[in-house]
Amino acid sequence: MDKYFSVILSIAIFLIFWYTLFHDTLNIPSFDDYDATLVFIKQFYFESQSFSDRISVLFLRHNEHRILLSKLAASGYFGIFGQVNFGHLVILQNLFLLGFFGIIVSVFKKEKQLSSTAFLFITAFLFSFSLWQVSFYYWAGIQHYTVFFFSFTSLIVLDKTEKVISPHFLLAVFLALFSVFSFGNGFLALLLGVFLLFAQKKYPVLVTWMIISLAILIVTFFIDFQIHGQSGEAFKIEWMARLLFTFLGSFLYINPSSGQHFNILVCMFAGAFVLLFWVYLFFSGYALKKPLLYSLFSLPILTGIIISISRFETKAAGGIAPRYMFFTATIPILLLLILLDMKIVKKAFLNYLAGAVVLLWGVTFYNNLVALKSMNTQIVSTVRKWQYDKSIPLVYYHNAEGYTKTLQWAINQHVVQNRIYFSSVRSNYK
Template sequence: MRTSSAVETRSTRSADRSTPTKIIVIGLIGLLLICFYVAVVRFSVNVPIVDDFMYVFTLTRLLDPAATWQKIVLLIIEQHNDHRILLSRLAFLTTYAFEGHLNFQTLIIVASLSVAGMVWLIGRLFRRAQLSSWAILPVAFLLFQPSYHANVWWALSIWQHTVTLFLYILLFYLVLKATGRYQVSAWLLGAVLVFSNSNGIVAWFTVVLLLAVNRRWKQAGIWAVSGIILAVLYYNLGYDFRSQGSFQVIIQHPVWVFKSVVSFLGGAVYLNGWRWLGIPNLWLVLGTGVSVMVIVILAWWRMFFDRVRPSVPFQVFAALALVLCGTAGAASLTRSDGHFSVIDRYQVYSVLCVISAYALALLTVKGRWNQSLVVGMNVVGAWFCLVAWQLYPPILAEKRQQLISQTYSLEHYNKSVVDNLFLLDPYWQGLWKQAVTKGQYQFPNTELSGVEPVLRQKAGGYVATSFNVKDTVVNELSVDHDLAMVENKTLPTPDYMLLQSTAETHILPARTLTAEQPFRASGPPIGVKTTFYPQALTPGNYRIGWLNVDGDKPVAEWTKQFYVKGADDASKPFR
């Protein structure tokens, strides 16, 4: 016999799912979705950065007439750093098949649809759990915002992280369906994910746990045996693991490893270190991380020891949370030095940590506690989303500016002084030239297209501007390069900075370093500090200038100052 409380709860949920409520919630989510995808289209650029170059090189090698079928298969599944990236490689090849050339902006836009996919799939799970229609809104607030901005302008990052996270949710959802068709689909998807992301093996192990919890022993055995086979293939097909001494780190530094894991789990609220809600950011991040960790531990305790089997939505979020915790551990061991483990491209994981903890708590508490949690998360989520839209669009604008300036250098010199990691190697630079010559990659049309005549014009006179030039040597990965910071604290920020030698003219992003406090009454002051970072320049004297682009009328101006690149001239930065 149903209790009056149960009847009351059910009637309340029915009221929440009424048509007016649905319209309001769908309208708000639609508005958030539009803002998010306008930003994606606005700030993404068809230009490779960092690891994206490896996709160009892979395509060039795949299209080599001498490539055998065996070599083609190995190139598609070959190691990238310490992991595999099968899914993203297949996406790049699909783009090439449809467009006839690699288009990184298309890849970013298509991959960003996975964010909407996550909101839809989580909403489907919430509906299955008969939760209030308002319960899904905090998820939209947390996902349709730009705090994980690396996944807006970096093609590899969004495919490697955001897309695979969506597919993990889908994987667990399919696994818990009993029919054979869904099981085959889940197995194939899981196999692709094993070779597509470092978390793939963790997700496969999580599937075995899920099947064991549901006492589907035969299927658990099949997944366990096939998982061992896939793991053996993963680690034996041309895999060159570079050991990080992870277990030794845990033994020697257990406190800071724990701190890094907790900061990863709570990193969503980092928001560029901004002190929001009046709480010091350090304590806010650590507090959020501890809360997430406790909720995940309690959820899996319930999975194993509760006499009543948890609902399918609960199991899906518990499985996702376990994969996220595995990511936190791996990232802390390989990326952290004992401080915060908050990395731009991993922020989407931290956001999903908060969403998973929220969903698990929501599926556990009942009655007024459930309603209070929904209301509280809507308030916090809305505030979080608003702050993120205040903080990160300027960062995205600067990233776009950097990519556009990089496009100019790549097109004219087959290298970039902003992002030159791979093209410093003659072998990779040769593959890049080959890809451009054969049209496998085509440069986008930007505001810097056709700017060469303006740069060649003789200035009527030098502009008297005083710059402060600082030289240091920075070691980044295995590359040694000179880092020059050129700044002017009074100059209104131009669109681009210029360095011109007798042989080359480099167009560089001009960045405004301002306080990161949002909601400033008068907005950030213009030109507080204008900086750029030229790397890997050919030794010589470089005249400093700046470039403003107003529509189709670019204007270049040159100063009286020079930056001198070269060890012999380090003591004389100006001429």
Template sequence: MIISPIKTKPITFFWYFIACLPILLFFYTFIIYAVNIPFLDDFTFFSFIPILYNNSNGFNKISVFFSQHNEHRILTDRVVALLIYAIKGNVDYEWMMLVGNSFLVGILVIYFKVFQQLNLSFKYFVSLSFLIFNTQIFENSFWGMASVQNYGVILFVLILFYLISSSKRNYFYFSFIIAFLATYTSGNGILGSIVASILLLLQNRIKDCLIFSVFSLFLLGSYFYGYISPPTINYFNGVTSKDILIGFFSFLGAALDIFRNYSFRYIFTTSAGFIAFLGIGFFFRTSIFRSKLFYPNKALNQVELFILGSILFILVTTVIVVITRVNFGQNSLLASRYRLYSILLFINLYFAALFYLKVGITNKIIFPVLLIAICYNLISNYQSNYDVVALNKTRNCGLANDIMANINKPIQSGILVYQKSPLWFDEFLPQFQKPIANSPIWGEEYSLKKSTLFLFVIENSTESYLKKNQCDGVYLLLQSHDNTYILPTNQRRNSIKNFLQTGQLWTNGFIGDFTRKQILVGNYQLGIWMQKNNKGESFYLNDSLSIK
């Protein structure tokens, strides 16, 4: 049954304030822990700027923007980076992250535009802020080019569905531009155009569907023109149909991966995904077969079409990710960088419930739903705070090691493409490289062990200190005749029970791990670097490590 319209209540300052709280907390966390440090693809990404500036041919300059980056064409990333370069004189990855995270605000705005058509009080919308703006999605949020690419493609695809699901003619014309941007923001953007064609078909807009389908084929052809396929990988090596099915449901339920330290983690996310899939099935049965395509006298409205398009896009993306990642294990499908898709799936199902349920029922569920969303946000932030701090330390140590090794030059073809911001370790680099054997002996209990063939773990359960700065903590020093490395450890986190009782996020001890591939071959003496209150001191560990 379609919900009957009711009068919209005045949007009070209180509900605005509640809706803004998770957004403010999200960006506050971002400001504290974001650092202008390139990561993985970022190092090769900024090489397009020297190519652009050193090329005199106008056509070649344009083709640089559309050139392939790994398996993607990342026009939006390059435009954003070029604008930042024009303003600052170099690519600032913290600025790129800020632009990418602002796309999350854009996603929230699009959902608000759809929500307005439900003709409900704003309090029904508040939950969305708590669901979207939490640090479960930290991997993309603190990664320069990935934040623009992965949040940007979702934003453009959702805008496309909003435009296509409207009967306004100018919206249809504008959708071509948005479809183009979605396609050239990330590889799965082309799925948005395919789904948009389906939405036009369900509206029985046959002419528009044909026109847009032709345009989608053009986008597909242009995207793969001159495309260099990555090395062939057997994605199904050792993978069973059961692995794929469980991976599919686990990916859909990844938003509820809030029990990462418990054995029932995978069962919980898989069950949540299965329940969500049942909800999808109910919505599809209710919506698709009630469309104008099957019943000329009936029609889906813009809300139903938008929800339908969003869910189809998420489902197809899920299938692609599962096929390409399932051989890395179920844990890879719960990675932070994919988490937003699952969150948006549950948001769309929530919108579907608001649309179809009677007013009396929605009035009863609003506050329980809001309470669940708030608790979800708090638990997610608690769980992910450890990861955000660890990521910040890892990025800092990675850049410090690059500087000591004199690699990843910021100047390419005579152009400064990246300029490091002042960081905490700058003044300590000479001390990192002083002989560890001349330092005092650190007498606290610790253990360094090989966890797997390639992974090493250092642990301690006694060291206690109060964190006053984000860089405070214990770091592992490795020194050989030719190389020096500083590697992060992370203070142990309190359990939720102890956290609620004491208000202390951290407890005694630290743990850190590093892989063989991070370290060049050599015999290394080990030490500890203690960073506290903007001061640092190294200690000798009566231990060594041989990397072969």
């Protein structure tokens, strides 16, 4: 594929993503926005009596996660503008996607594997519409984008660290701390940091990192510890395996209007290959030879293992949830980097691979844009009906009372705009 054509396609994908982001993002709370943002604003600005109270609210768990970055962004925006605009917060969270994109490109460049075709490959997966729930709603993206942004940067900086008393080490700890307080899987940066330093035989740095990591884990997991079970089902390893394999291969899910079962089977086989290859890299010695690349590749895979254990009852369907797709979008990118590094994939073959990826992007763009517009229409319709009938649940899997009180309070206090605002959403959602 001609390098200029690859660059033009990359720019086109990028612009289509951002145009859709500005055009189809709603300034309306939905799903976890009620608890994670509106209730938080109420506790932080309206109920906290002291500075210590506000700090406590910032670090309180949301379910099994600590979402400090989500809370800081929302409270900062409200503090400046006196109101919460979810559309603006969505744009803000996607700046972390841009930052993560830059990180991945820099890793390819560092490994001398960056080309215009590889750039197209990265762009097509990171700006895929398979990520639509993460990209277009504040309740997902602000947590998922930040946790991988800080986890990846922490490991990259730690890879450059030679001494404990050094700017690199302090920065790596700081970034890891932010990853832990961004989302539940952020602790993986700490564990993979241990592996990275062990593989590099940086033992003084390793010991210090382990002590600091243990302290962080104690504070974050054993203070205010809680587990929110998803169901009363007994754990079934078969269900977990189905979820895990589907999750690891979900970058091939196109969200078809028919033939979903076949598409899921394709994802499961691809996911099984990814897992086996990951294990092979460890036992073949590649993990010790290239610990940074292996650690980065391990982040989405270990995330998948955590999700498959905690959400096992959703079986294969849980592996294709759009809210997880950002994590899995990194798998083919890092897989390609490792295969290029191992010289298994030649750069000449990369042209054909990039062509297939662009085709995949096009199909997922159409199918998931339909899903995005459908959900937006449903959210707007539900809020409008709720304005006239407060018994209507704002979120289908929760009863109406709690979220009704939250939204009504937010409107009364002008945290969000009134009903005139809700009727002024873009015409394509009227």
